[in-house]
Amino acid sequence: MVQLAEKSPVIRLDDRDNVVVARVEIAAGTDVGAGLIARHDIPLGHKIATEAIAKGNPVRKYDTIIGFAGEDIAPGTWLHSHNVLMDDFQKDYRFAQDYVPADLLPENQRAQFMGYHRADGRVGTRNFIGIFITVNCAATVARKLSQYFDEERLADYPNVDGVVAFVHQQGCGMEMTGEPMDLLRRTLSGYIRHPNTAGALVVSLGCERNNIPDFMAAEHLATGKMMRTLTMQTIGGTAAAVDEGKRIIREMLEEANKTSRAPASAEHIMVGLQCGGSDGFSGLSANPGLGRAMDLLTRHGGTAILSETPELYGVEHTLTARAKSEAVGRQFIDRINWWLDYNAGKDVQMNGRVGPGNNAGGLANVIEKALGGSKKGGATGINAVYKYAEPVRERGLVIMDTPGFDPVAATGQIAGGATLICFTTGRGSCFGSVPAPTIKLASNTPMFTRMQGDMDINCGTVIDGDMTLEDLGQQIFDCILAVASGQPSKSEMLGLGEDEFAPWPIGVTG
Template identity: 70%
Template sequence: MLLSEGDNVVVATGAIAQGTVLAEHGVSANHDTPQGHKIAIRPIQSGAPILKFETVIGYAAQDIAAGDWLHSHNIKFDAVDKDYAFGRDYAPTDILPPDRRATFMGIRRDNGQVGTRNYIGLFVTVNCSATVARKIGNYFDEERMEDWANVDGVVPFIHDSGCGMEMTGEPMDLLRRTLAGYIRHPNMAGAVVLSLGCERNNLAQFFEEQSLAEGKMLKTVTMQHVGGTARAITEGKAAVRDMLDAANTVRREPCSAEHITIGMQCGGSDGLSGLSANPALGAAADILVRNGGTAILSETPEIFGVEHLLTRRARSEAVGRKLVERMDWWLEYTKGRDTQINGVVSPGNQAGGLANVLEKSLGGAKKSGSTGLMEVYRYAEPVTQKGLVFMDTPGFDPVSATGQIAGGANLICFTTGRGSCFGSYPAPTIKLASNTPMFTQMQDDMDINCGTVIDGEQTIAGLGQEIFDHILAVASGQASKSEALGVGEEEFAPWPIGVTG
């Protein structure tokens, strides 16, 4: 597949044997080339740029002949000149009038938010109260929950921090706004916050800082105050029971798609992700934005090298500069460290055909679609701006998605080429497979096969509409594959930034 007329490579949509004639390009394959990998279609001199989507993804590490297999062995990772051109390509999106917007069956909350699910959450201020939360959650199993059919579950949200950490600056602020974002989430009917009592993430300080207050649907239990582990478990169970009847009264009703906020993720990417699943999700995001909704792009290290493609679409120079500032922070944060922003992607990414982070970023940015970049947020900040926005997160999927959900994403769309088995609570995850062989192999985990684009059976636009329709169905209560498997409880992972001491 030739992606742009100015490219000097094509991408193998299936495994290509040595000697295969690529008649359209007048070359023969000089090596066995795996699916998702690249083949040069003309000679490339040592040091010359490798172009994919007419974007530099590296430089020839040696003289390359037409027909050669191109990968990390002969593509050199190096700096790329970028013209940020803030706002040059921005154009306001034509938002559909309210009476023409798509609808889904949502859950209206008293504060005006709209949820796609209805959970009671068990939160811990510190890992020391994790066992209490886990045992309370285990008690409210499927059999005990049969009397509250409109409650999707009682879920413990466990993390590994809360004490022995920095109190000033980003680390504690980040943890607290992540927890508060989940507690206030539109998919959360109620919450019980469990603490030990002596931790640095002090319960009273946390509530005061985040403007949280106990009430009928928000309770607290402190282990040292109630007499230890067993009594805290008993108190926690009682607190959940007090909420269940009220949580069960919710009913779904038609709601505008403007109330849907998706967090967009990609993990276990391959060389076809940027050709099928990612651009198809971008097309779906465009439809959502036109319907008044919100799409959150994240994973800052995985847009490195192509961030200028987003700053050009920023609605203002100020918004574009926020993105550059976060990228500069990451480059300083990771200086001298063996991380993917410095070139080397995961073994799975490499096996799937991605030579370096520039190529990975180029494909990952396709999830952003074509609308303007409206705002840039720090990790777990509340997302209030409609349209396409960016949230600064690591590239590690559980940590990134946790930030998006804390920011208000009530659904996650997750593209994968290698087959990531990801799920999330309280916002369900839809998984999009980039190629048909993997989708066929892992149908129990994958929701939509985007490999139909590679197979010539579907267009990006058609697949984007299919994904958008599926977003509406899952937002209305249809279980995603990860939900059916019960995947998502362990994927709550606030960013562990800062010093542990």
């Protein structure tokens, strides 16, 4: 819990910590409380030692080790990547010992939203026609089609949110066996089957490795009124493919427009949890506030997907303890170990410093970043672990293995079925997604004020002492219901999302 004294310049997160966090910029010589004098100028969001820490001893934040003192540290010292060193230490995984199932509300007491009911029982938050390509060679056709169906041409279809091209750079010159092709195909099929996708047109060149017959067979997809295919080499080239695509999409628009919003239980909402451009406040306001909202969502029967595996490294033992079973916990550790092997010898944050923006915002290393990022998942138990873009079938809190790079991570979550993305940021990431809209959560008031055009909720009210985390969680949950019901998010107003479709480009290109 954040503990904030009236007008205090610092925040103490746990009585057992040996650091506090600067709520505002603090000048050297300032008494920050209880006789603790800042020995340096401390940027907002950064840490101050509250007691002497001998070289090699742990630095504790949220009663969790975030690193070790690189030198003897005196009380009042600025703590950051120059004197908080990342090192390996023995972790107690405590598999499933802290598992707490969601305290489900009775069905007649669950919140509702206005969504699009699909034939398979799922409920969408948006109603899109998607244009998908099996290979990058078909990208121009897809782009021309989505650009043709602009706002003016869609005016006759008020129940359709848009026609979107999902363009990528893969599909040929890549590994056919094993994970690379399987990953691309399940990502594409996850979007095609998505509850926010009313209809899909799949466009191919015709000679690529990921050709339509093989793709459709591998993913058990069948053509029909709202699932169509188009091969450029067969139809006669680019112009002919564009003309035929227009005709097909007009037919699908007529059908998609017959669907309208109707009441649905919040149990049908699936939220992908993202953070980007994190700072020292992210783990104090936006992330735990979102965690409170996810505790509410799972009580109402909904689903939350915690991801970005490399950015959970360092606190994985706190998550295995919350796993539903030892088997689920070990699945997560298997993914962590895969990432350690994948990152071996590479200049990435698992082996060193976090990104420049994270570092400037007060995060010393990936362990501290993970400590804050994991709080997006709230306090309920973890029911399942999924590989990238696998269909999420368990409700409650789950983990999906994804990279930390936001567009790739969110793409995997949406392919898995996420109908909304909640994205926390401290530095001010500008991100959007389709067909699942993104809600942006600012960790601090100065950034929210500066970037109000991109941010949906100011979580800095917790840092300012104007709101509790519980109240913030309710505000976020209410916003989720409103956006799920059709209220446009800031990123949707800006037209963000089409270029953020980014399947994970793993494997060899040759």
